[in-house]
Amino acid sequence: MATFQIEGGHQLKGEIQPQGAKNEALQILCAVLLTPDEIRIHNIPDIRDVSKLIEILGNLGVKIQKLGKGSYSFRSDELNLDYLESKKFKDEGTSLRGSIMIVGPLLGRFGKGYIPRPGGDKIGRRRLDTHFGGFVKLGAKFRYNREERFYGVEATKGLKGADMLLEEASVTGTANILMAAILAEGKTSIYNAACEPYIQQLCKMLVSMGAKVKGIGSNLLKIEGVESLSGCTHRVLPDMIEIGSWIGLAAMTKSEITIKNVSWDNLGIIPVTFKKLGIQLEKRGDDIYIPAHTNGYEIASFIDGSIMNISDAPWPGFTPDLLSIILVVATQARGSVLIHQKMFESRLFFVDKLIDMGAKIILCDPHRATVIGHDFESELKATTMTSPDIRAGISLLIAALSAKGTSTIHNIEQIDRGYEDIDGRLKAIGAKINRYD
Structure with missing residues (x-):
């Protein structure tokens, strides 16, 4: 079983090319x-x-x-x-x-x-x-x-x-x-x-x-x-799930990142959904530019003032594969959000690892979790964890890259199932990550 060791708390910078979907x-x-x-x-x-x-x-x-x-x-x-x-x-x-x-x-x-x-x-x-x-x-x-x-x-x-x-x-x-x-x-x-x-x-x-x-x-x-x-x-199109993962990574690590050749016309409401968390992103040709969020990001509320609710749905709704990313990004936002995973009853169970890192999350039931953001006032703590599936695995990796200290993630074969040369591409933009077999 392979393992990642991640030294978190570093800002990243550069361009990243999404893999095929x-x-x-x-x-x-x-x-x-x-x-x-x-x-x-x-x-x-x-x-x-x-x-x-x-x-x-x-x-x-x-x-x-x-x-x-x-x-x-x-x-x-x-x-x-x-x-x-x-x-x-x-x-x-x-x-x-x-x-x-x-x-x-x-x-x-x-x-x-x-x-x-x-x-x-x-x-x-x-x-x-x-x-x-x-x-x-x-x-x-x-x-x-x-x-x-x-x-x-x-x-x-x-x-x-x-x-x-x-x-x-x-x-x-x-x-x-x-x-x-x-x-x-x-x-x-x-x-x-x-x-x-x-x-x-x-x-x-x-x-x-x-x-x-x-x-x-x-x-x-x-x-x-x-x-x-x-x-x-x-x-094959660029992978919109990986594109969403890089958006979340940039926000959580306060990094300036450009995601190249994203095929904007095929992203649907993915950019809009990240903007609901307060994440700034710009369309530059067919690229996405995310500036360094040095002052953090603030979750929007509905027009009646009620708490934001982000849920998955069949296309053109928000893809369930990115809800795990949305959840981890919300842990450092200003404000609160309800994450509603409608389609799979076990996909939110990885939140206990985020709670161990200091995140404020209430798991209401197998399908719903309320996240109270830290606004970066309280940083996540480094820890040792195991990747349960592809999307939870990349979410934990993003959390580890934002946390102070050195984290360990076991069972990274799960991440390798969906992300090509993840450690090599992260190192290219400044991440401190090593793979051990």
């Missing part, structure tokens, strides 16, 4: 299974979750060639579908939640797809009903081996288009059903579809491959099935 990359990589033609993908982040999925694709028989940093070529013309029912796949697929999205393209192209019960962050229960319910509506038969915790769908007579209303606007569920429906016979409509930029990017990639998709960017996708898809070239 993790959540988009996982979807796009699964889409290479839809065609035997070559697909080239650029700006793929070099992180653990993405590397695991690329390894799984290679074991499935996808021909993979690295073209350069973040750039790969994929060709799925000779796949070994027997691998899907092997013990090796059951072991490898369990460790990565994103592996669930190989089922849709395999089902659409070959009429069958299998997956072990996927793992991922311990942030609460994340159901797979949306995925498999959509496959069944397209004509697939579902089976589940309870003893081996193994899921399967088969469509021996092919898939047929259908109209469906999703029970939840699941991003991975929408992606999975969309990729299956692209090669189904007839027309499919997916209502209450997720419409995050990641889904929009997947739709645009599929259209460039020859798919017929309408309603891109809305919660109603209309698909007309095609017989086959061709190759394409695609570029």
Whole structure:
């Protein structure tokens, strides 16, 4: 288990380039299974979750060639579908939640797809009903081996288009059903579809491959099935979750930082939400400039004077992946805020580590926490902690960088799952951080 040792309390300064979007990359990589033609993908982040999925694709028989940093070529013309029912796949697929999205393209192209019960962050229960319910509506038969915790769908007579209303606007569920429906016979409509930029990017990639998709960017996708898809070239967006992380880092450490090439048009209300905490940020071309907050930052209140409430919601609402960052940044603000994590019941449990560091946080229940900001009058104290998941891990790292003294964070493999060369990039702007294996 690897460890970070962080000497906090230092101001940082410089430019930082966001990595490619993790959540988009996982979807796009699964889409290479839809065609035997070559697909080239650029700006793929070099992180653990993405590397695991690329390894799984290679074991499935996808021909993979690295073209350069973040750039790969994929060709799925000779796949070994027997691998899907092997013990090796059951072991490898369990460790990565994103592996669930190989089922849709395999089902659409070959009429069958299998997956072990996927793992991922311990942030609460994340159901797979949306995925498999959509496959069944397209004509697939579902089976589940309870003893081996193994899921399967088969469509021996092919898939047929259908109209469906999703029970939840699941991003991975929408992606999975969309990729299956692209090669189904007839027309499919997916209502209450997720419409995050990641889904929009997947739709645009599929259209460039020859798919017929309408309603891109809305919660109603209309698909007309095609017989086959061709190759394409695609570029992954910058990671908006990492961009939000750098905004929070700049505020907490009173640092002057420029985040380069952020794709402003795809950030939604993320900048506005950070401004609610009093954080100043400027749009400079396609960059975000955050000045050093030497006088701190003040949380706004609602127009009637009531306490600010920041909560997550499906896009275009505020992404749940950044609520942990918002919470840790609020610990040093002027004022108070209620953080409401609606979607996952275990995501706020890391606040006990912040309380140990001296933060004033009241955990009301698994979904709500009230934060009373210190206004930097009382600094966080260095401590030893363990990263429970990707987003909590980066939040604890930000807290450690702002705290006086030397902190230790164990289980940083969780952070590595979502952030590329995090310590190297932080050192480049002045952070005192070391990695120990």
